[in-house]
Amino acid sequence: MGIEDAISRLKPMFRDRLSLRAADLTAHGQSETHFAETPPDAVVWPVSTDEVAALVTICNEELCPIIGWGAGTSLEGHALAVRGGIVVNFAQMAQVIEINAEDMSVRVQPGITREALNEELRATGLFFPVDPGANATVGGMAMTRASGTTAVRYGTMRDNVRALEVVLADGRVTRTGTQARKSSAGYDLTGLMVGSEGTLALVTELTLQLHGQPAAVSAAVCAFETMDAAVQAVVETIGSGVPMARIEFVDPATVAAVNTASGFSFPSQPHLLVEFHGSETAVSEEAELFKSIAEDNGATGFDWATKSEDRNRLWAMRHKAYWSILASRPGATAIVTDVCVPLSRLAEAVSATQADIADSPITGPILGHVGDGNFHAILLIDPANADERRAAKDLANRMADRALSLGGTVTGEHGVGMGKLDHMAREHGAGWDVMGQIKRAMDPNNILNPGKVVRQN
Secondary structure, three states: OOHHHHHHHHHHHHHHHEEOOHHHHHHOOOOOOOOOOOOOOEEEOOOOHHHHHHHHHHHHHHOOOEEEEOOOOOOOOOOOOEOEOEEEEOOOOOOEEEEEOOOOEEEEOOOOEHHHHHHHHHHHOEEOOOOOOOOOEHHHHHHOOOOOOOHHHHOOHHHHEEEEEEEEOOOOEEEEOOOOOOOOOOOOHHHHHOOOOOOOEEEEEEEEEOEEOOOEEEEEEEEOOOHHHHHHHHHHHHHOOOOOOEEEEEOHHHHHHHHHHHOOOOOOOOEEEEEEEEOHHHHHHHHHHHHHHHHHOOOEEEEEEOOHHHHHHHHHHHHOHHHHHHHOOOOOEEEEEEEEOOHHHHHHHHHHHHHHHHOOOOOOOEEEEHHHOEEEEEEEEOOOOHHHHHHHHHHHHHHHHHHHHOOOEOOOOOOOOOOOHHHHHHHHOHHHHHHHHHHHHHOOOOOEOOOOOOOOO
16 A cells, blocks of 8 residues: 555546646646745646545545645645645646625635636626635635635635535545534534544535625725834724725835836835725715724824725835745745734834844845735745854744734644744643544544644554
């Protein structure tokens, strides 16, 4: 039994949809950030739930690891085959199965990207709101419990997945949840699967919650003298009950990188970027209230936009931030880390992180989804410089420790993967052992994405 035997049994089933080519293995052995290249032994492209079930059954019998793959945009090494095995790429399972406009839901296959889904929904007057920045697949977003810029209003994947079809480790196909908006019928298996990072099952279908496209949208960007002032404006805005659709911040280093990369001329100061959704009247009133709160905290340089192209221009600073920051140090890679703290402790957490980065030998621009207390540091390092790598990991560890000490979490949206394993015991205590017990009960042979999320042999 083993990986070679599993591949031998799968070849007749998948034929040219099973690849052993070096180029394909390399492409599925890389991540978006600093993790070392880890090619799998094979890559398979299934086209149906039945094929996934057959594949999983064979791999379970042969004790061959299986790793699900969406768009490969995760940041903590979630989809790397650290123990070898087969990567299951869902790119050919990317269809919209059924749109239920009256129920405001949609059934989809896991390989469809969020942008492709919203293109399909355009004529219905509905949209899928979760926006992690990257054009990720919805299956990958569900498995990492993705969040993003709109979570402050529309929630995360946890709030927008109604039901799943999954293939368990022994090959059984089961459905979790229903098309109803709520249920009290037993354990919440959908909630258990969302965020499990492919360690409990492979998802083959999702029923997603949709939302009405707003009648009016208004966006704005403004600058502040300090990060503390910007964060305080966020705290007061949320506390006032203004229903923000997005509220993001970027620090001066991020602004400078975007200016250089894209030819913008934003002042090199902390900025907030906000967006309001609703009726024309509501959006106008909410925007004025935010402006008043922001100005009380020293905001200047308001730039408002209501047309789609103008909003896109304003949001370019945030959406291009990661690549602009990488370009600011040619040849560098990034250790990208996120934490999430209670909103009341956000200013403290950001200020302390800034001080830590200033005292370190590396740069690390900060940006984040401040409406829910979540922020990111993009720690730039020379991949060949061991001292810089150690400094970045030390910074990331201190961010995580500080978040826990402030009542927060070591990751608000990136997930655990491999990168955050060392913090799980401190955050969850005995709860981490419970997660391991669930994993062993559902996947006794440890074939599903081994080495991620939980402590394993």
